[in-house]
Amino acid sequence: MRQDAELLDTRLDTRLGTRLAELRAERGWSLGDLAERSGISRSTLSRAERAEISPTASTLNRLCAVYGRTMSRLLSEVEADDEPVPLLRAADQPVWADRASGFVRRSVSPPHPGLRGELVEGRLAAGADIAYDRPPVPGLEQHIWVLEGALEVTAGETAHRLETGDCLRLRVWGPTRFRCAGDAETRYALAVVLP
Template identity: 65%
Template sequence: MRTMEDRLAARLAELRAERGWSLDDLADRSGVSRSTLSRVERGEISPTASLLGRLCTVYERPMSRLLTEVEADGAQLIRSAGQSVWTDEDSGFVRRSVSPPHPALRAEVVEGTLRPGADLSYDAPSVPGLEQHLWMLDGALDLTVDGRKHALVSGDCLRFRLWGPTRFHCPGPGAARYLLVLVMP
């Protein structure tokens, strides 16, 4: 049985092939080196959240949609133990797919956790106009959306649409844990 990382690597290679792009084409479009892209597609390295964000922008799909495409499909109920978890050790980001995966649905729920001091930036939205609702469960999070910084703490909820860069920073002292509802435009 292939791991989620193996399925992700294969899906990224499929997306590039579907468009008829070479690795050089993808490197030019994403700003990621050809060698790194090759290693990611072969499953030699796991992409960081930042790198995956760049690829999602090029492929015009939210990260959650891409990860849904490599998860099991069809279940209406997914128990906690069966929810897919993806970890980016470099940035300190852990992403849990809470919603049962289905590529045709317009909304999904994701749980995010950032370790203290973690700093994660995305240059552009994967899908311009993507609506998001971020509800803080624990800790504190400095979220910058289109140049405007929001200092969020447990219980706060911020609704926004993605049109430009975003930055997630956990100032500490504990981890930041939040639910993110993504709604396709």
């Protein structure tokens, strides 16, 4: 079973790398152009496009900001079939993991043409701390509902501590940070609505 999961991760990394290369080519950018726009080194970009590495959540967020996409939209472009289905069974919901940071992301309700919202389940391992230097789309609306554990969300200069059952609503214009604020894993639902 573990080998199957690793094989699926490898396939997803390969499709993600291909899609990142396509997005760059569509704009006629060199790796240097993209490095300048994203603040990510050319070597890291090259290795991600060739699927030699799996990008971290922070790296993907920077690329999404450059390409004007949410992370869910980018991942749905490499995970989804040609036609989105209205009902996604739990077993069919795409899962992506940033193994380096201890972040697991389940796309419960992935982006869909004609809809502005999506629903994500996030899991942060104890001690996990993810910082995003900018939103993928300025003014992105987020509703963060903690299902289990404790979560600290910092938006700009303001830190919010959320306990089980708490919900934080905000529009994201600048840097954000998600930190597991307890001794155990934190699980939360994130509703994302495009402006």
